[in-house]
Amino acid sequence: MLRTFGLDDLEENAYLSLLRLPASGESELAERLRRPAEEVSAVVDRLVRDGFVRQAGNRLVAAAPDVAFGPALLRRHGEIQRVQTFIATLMEEYRERSALRDSREVVEVVVGAAEVMARWQHLQRSAQQEVKCLVKAPIVFSDDNQAQKAAMAAGVVYRVVYERAMIDVPGDPHQLAWSAANGELMRIATFVPTKLMIFDERAAFVPSMSASVEPAALVITSGALLDVLNWVFETVWAGAVPFPATKNTLSPDDQRLLSLIIAGYTDLAISKQFGLSHRTVQRRVSQLIRSAGVETRLQLVWHAAKHDWL
Known part of the structure; x- marks a missing residue:
């Protein structure tokens, strides 16, 4: 979490350990972290140098978080604001160029x-x-x-x-x-x-x-x-x-016939599609109407919609 402020894992663990409980010296901190004393000594030197840890008599104490990280946060905030301002300027330029961009x-x-x-x-x-x-x-x-x-x-x-x-x-x-x-x-x-x-x-x-x-x-x-x-x-x-109607209980020809009826085709137009006589198409339409248990083409369309024949 504290890597953004330049601390590695061991430095972060040392700071958090001292924040929760000050140590009487580097040896105690090394025991707490279960790391070699020489390694912990180098870590403490870096933390003291950068202001994250201070000596309080013979004790090692972590600096308050707002003191340790506040200045860096303020610098980051200023940098972010400058970047946001720069991006806003770029967006304005982009919009202007987009408005003038060749339609090609x-x-x-x-x-x-x-x-x-x-x-x-x-x-x-x-x-x-x-x-x-x-x-x-x-x-x-x-x-x-x-x-x-x-x-x-x-x-x-x-x-x-x-x-x-x-x-x-x-x-x-x-x-x-x-x-x-x-x-x-x-x-x-x-x-x-x-x-x-x-x-x-x-x-x-x-x-x-x-x-x-x-x-x-x-x-x-x-x-x-x-x-x-x-x-x-x-x-x-x-x-x-x-198109075509999709109810599986209908034959393929009846599916096509129903679709043409719903599409508004006349019997004469349907006869040209099927290559049948006008009279034959009229008979097949009547059969389809009877099979649906209705009396008119309009009722057939409503029946097809209600029973998911479409």
Whole structure:
């Protein structure tokens, strides 16, 4: 504890021993500390020299703690105040420079297909906990996202909101079935305002919205803009519909059918998704409503929410 004042362990033990009980001499102190007399004699000489111990007749007495350590504490306090003042000056300079800092330090512009793809893959590989995505057409990058597959295999959680138009396409060109089967948390929104990926809430990737111009993207790594993008994702996510439905008692086709109903699809739109006739879809919807023990689509949605079918 007293090392901060320059005392080693033996010197500290000698001072504390004398503070609790003065000694009649160095030999008594040596016996008390169970150390050689020569070693204790040298320690006492240093303590007396530095003002921690004094001779009172033939006795060794520890100086009062406030006398022994007070001056050093005052010096330290003065040093700390000077350092605090210096740090405050540095912080003021830092804030001024931050306000004038070129925005390119926090917003990186990436141009070119190869460069954008490399940056996109690198950010996914660097994620450790969570990747948040807003996805809408057109899809500029390859659907074979090996970096996402590797990240998900390593335990990174993907929360993804797809614009409704993405699942209007017959078949599964964007491999949504694979993503759902491998743990991607998926939701559907009628409208997604922008393409966006956020990695561990520390970096955001905003690709170009056009497939007709040279690929480009912004990488935002700090500041208010990153906070706004996190807010945009969470707002869209909160208003989106879970997809597909996850209740194990439903068949995969019924899970998908329920998800489309909740997403607001008409029977005609659902028939295009399933490749079935309009009449067949109407019959399957009616069967699903009956299996839930309700009478209308709205009641089906409430039943699905109440019984954790979402």
